[in-house]
């Protein structure tokens with residue numbers, strides 16, 4: 001999948017510029033939203049929290065963090081072909097995902113300017129962070145003579161429209177799941193430095209604090225809108241988004257198990273840790289959490305992932321398109337069926353837990 005382009009290759013506009021991988025249902029998406037509704041959000045219920053978050057964002061704790069030190073100046077020939085390929089996929093996916101955040105925040109900031117100054121500045125500062133993250137990842141790809149032409153990606157990717165309510169749910173979850181992914185890898189490598197084959201992982205501790213802060217901002221946005229947590233509809237949507245984010249994570253992690261293996265991590269165990277921790281964190285913002293301890297929860301997710309791996313296998317085969325389609329149909333049905341059963345597992349009432357704690 002990853003090709004290093006030779007300098008002399010004909011018809012190639014730029015050497016070392018990688019075409020983004022084909023978009024699939026699991027690829028990080030680019031979003032656009034209803035900016036009018038975003039501008040008119042009434043934030044009064046969480047104004048103090050948001051003002052405090054704005055101060056934190058202005059303080060810019062990671063101003064000097066994303067600077068490449070001398071540990072990057074070496075040859076990476078010792079990383080074997082297989083580990084290198086899966087690492088490139090990881091970097092590319094992470095870079096696209098950070099860049100997608102940057103574009104959305106940047107556009108929100110631009111459109112809200114003059115209409116909702118607090119949010120406009122908040123989004124501008126979050127865009128600043130995501131641009132740093134995406135740039136840092138792209139430079140890492142550059143060490144392997146590859147990089148993404150992000151300006152080109154901006155123009156060619158399809159943008160999915162999400163109402164602002166969905167943006168709040170999904171960005172909240174993606175920031176928090178991002179936090180857990182980064183910190184779990186960081187803590188693991190602290191215990192097993194022999195698996196740290198590239199210095200970028202050393203940056204994950206402060207990096208994930210950016211994602212944590214972004215998540216907290218979205219938590220305040222979510223809690224400022226009672227219709228996002230007080231109603232029965234909000235409970236159904238929360239379950240839906242929690243499950244979508246977790247299922248995407250499980251499927252992606254197992255598709256990329258080689259990368260986690262190269263870090264000395266077991267993909268299944270890593271996935272469980274990320275899902276359980278994100279679910280628990282989400283209980284502080286969402287009205288419900290999923291019951292990850294239900295005996296069917298992880299086995300069903302695992303089944304979806306197994307079917308997905310079979311789908312990938314079929315896609316890689318050289319069979320005619322219609323044969324592939326016929327072979328894929330029962331697998332897709334089985335994934336949807338399992339997701340439906342997962343959705344129907346009784347969730348945990350996070351609002352009731354909050355009341356008890358109080």
Ligand SMILES: [Fe+2]
Pocket residue numbers: 098101129130133210211
């Ligand atoms: Fe980020």
Ligand SMILES: [Fe+2]
Pocket residue numbers: 101130175210211214
């Ligand atoms: Fe973020």
